[in-house]
Amino acid sequence: MKKEILIIGGGLSGLVTGYLLKKKGNYSIKILEANSRLGGRIYTKKVGSAPIELGATWLWKYNTSLLNLCKELNVNLFEQQMEGDALFEAMSANPPQRFKLPPNQEISYRIDGGTSALLDKLSNELQRCILLNEKVLEFNSSDDKVLVKTPNSTYYCDTVISTLPPKLLVNSIQFSPELPKDVIQISDKTHTWMKDSIKFSVVYDTPFWRKNGLSGVAFSNVGPFTELYDHSNASDNGFALMGFLNGALAPLSLEQRRQKVIDQLTKFFGEEATQHIFYEEKVWRNEELTTFPDNQFIMPHQHNGHIIYQKPFLNGKLFISGSETSKEFGGYMEGAVRRAFNIIENL
Numbered sequence: 001m002k003k004e005i006l007i008i009g010g011g012l013s014g015l016v017t018g019y020l021l022k023k024k025g026n027y028s029i030k031i032l033e034a035n036s037r038l039g040g041r042i043y044t045k046k047v048g049s050a051p052i053e054l055g056a057t058w059l060w061k062y063n064t065s066l067l068n069l070c071k072e073l074n075v076n077l078f079e080q081q082m083e084g085d086a087l088f089e090a091m092s093a094n095p096p097q098r099f100k101l102p103p104n105q106e107i108s109y110r111i112d113g114g115t116s117a118l119l120d121k122l123s124n125e126l127q128r129c130i131l132l133n134e135k136v137l138e139f140n141s142s143d144d145k146v147l148v149k150t151p152n153s154t155y156y157c158d159t160v161i162s163t164l165p166p167k168l169l170v171n172s173i174q175f176s177p178e179l180p181k182d183v184i185q186i187s188d189k190t191h192t193w194m195k196d197s198i199k200f201s202v203v204y205d206t207p208f209w210r211k212n213g214l215s216g217v218a219f220s221n222v223g224p225f226t227e228l229y230d231h232s233n234a235s236d237n238g239f240a241l242m243g244f245l246n247g248a249l250a251p252l253s254l255e256q257r258r259q260k261v262i263d264q265l266t267k268f269f270g271e272e273a274t275q276h277i278f279y280e281e282k283v284w285r286n287e288e289l290t291t292f293p294d295n296q297f298i299m300p301h302q303h304n305g306h307i308i309y310q311k312p313f314l315n316g317k318l319f320i321s322g323s324e325t326s327k328e329f330g331g332y333m334e335g336a337v338r339r340a341f342n343i344i345e346n347l
């Protein structure tokens with residue numbers, strides 16, 4: 001009989017785990033995703049001809065597992081455009097200063113068609129296994145089977161692989177029997193990468209910022225954006241800028257943040273910045289399927305890849321996976337992929 005595996009979460013980690021299990025064969029697989037879309041912290045929005053990344057964007061040449069996966073699935077990459085000078089705003093009273101980016105910087109790569117192109121390839125292989133709008137609320141383990149409950153259904157399986165950020169897992173799913181105390185404590189203090197970030201993108205008809213030899217790269221001590229990059233598409237015929245906003249702006253309305261961003265872009269690049277076609281943003285701290293809201297300060301990457309996650313729980317019935325549990329590159333897409341390989345080896 002096929003071993004029944006239930007994966008909680010249809011982010012990169014969950015999808016790669018499902019893909020690898022399917023390739024290995026002899027498993028019955030289900031992936032339960034609470035959201036109405038796949039991807040979790042990968043969120044590409046298609047507006048106009050420039051796919052906008054409101055979640056994960058870049059990969060690097062040392063991300064070997066992710067790069068191999070992209071190659072296997074015929075997912076193409078292109079280099080982040082960095083050609084030209086950058087701008088730096090030190091104080092609000094002064095205009096931004098122009099400077100040269102250091103030569104021989106590490107190249108950041110993007111995925112042609114958006115990071116979601118990788119998700120599309122993975123989910124095509126897994127179509128009948130994926131169930132959207134299925135938020136897991138309860139995990140009950142008996143002697144032989146595990147029972148998993150969502151608001152609509154009950155599932156029975158042999159093994160569960162959770163890919164939720166550990167902090168979210170222990171604060172949002174009810175376990176019977178309870179998880180060991182040390183697992184709860186460590187998970188509750190495990191950092192979820194980018195949980196407080198606000199990412200935005202502004203789409204334009206033309207890359208006017210490239211005039212006068214500027215790259216579109218900008219940094220600011222003043223805000224609202226702290227970092228900015230050219231976010232045009234791989235064919236360079238859909239144009240956009242993308243950046244990160246100061247987290248203190250989360251309580252404002254979208255319209256207030258939009259106006260502040262356009263004002264700042266106008267200060268950096270002139271009047272043409274007001275002529276945008278779309279403004280898109282995502283406030284990740286408001287995303288309840290990523291971030292558990294509490295006021296606890298957790299150091300970036302704290303407990304990522306902790307030793308406690310490296311063994312299964314409840315007699316092999318539960319694996320705690322997801323990028324943050326990876327011993328290498330925890331919090332990044334590379335961590336999500338490596339952890340999926342690691343789980344399969346230990347299943």
Ligand SMILES: Cc1cc2nc3c(=O)[nH]c(=O)nc-3n(C[C@H](O)[C@H](O)[C@H](O)COP(=O)(O)OP(=O)(O)OC[C@H]3O[C@@H](n4cnc5c(N)ncnc54)[C@H](O)[C@@H]3O)c2cc1C
Pocket residue numbers: 008009010011012013014032033034035038039040041042054055056057058059134135136137163164165168172173193194195197199284289290321322323324331332333334335336
């Ligand atoms: C703004 C931002 C920028 C980033 N930039 C980069 C980058 O440039 N490069 C990089 O390598 N990484 C980046 N990252 C990190 C990268 O996105 C993550 O490492 C990776 O996507 C994590 O994948 P995962 O599957 O482990 O977790 P997640 O993507 O968090 O997936 C977990 C899934 O579980 C689902 N879920 C939650 N609760 C339940 C439940 N109760 N039942 C069922 N499903 C549930 C969620 O909806 C989600 O789909 C960025 C992240 C953000 C937010």
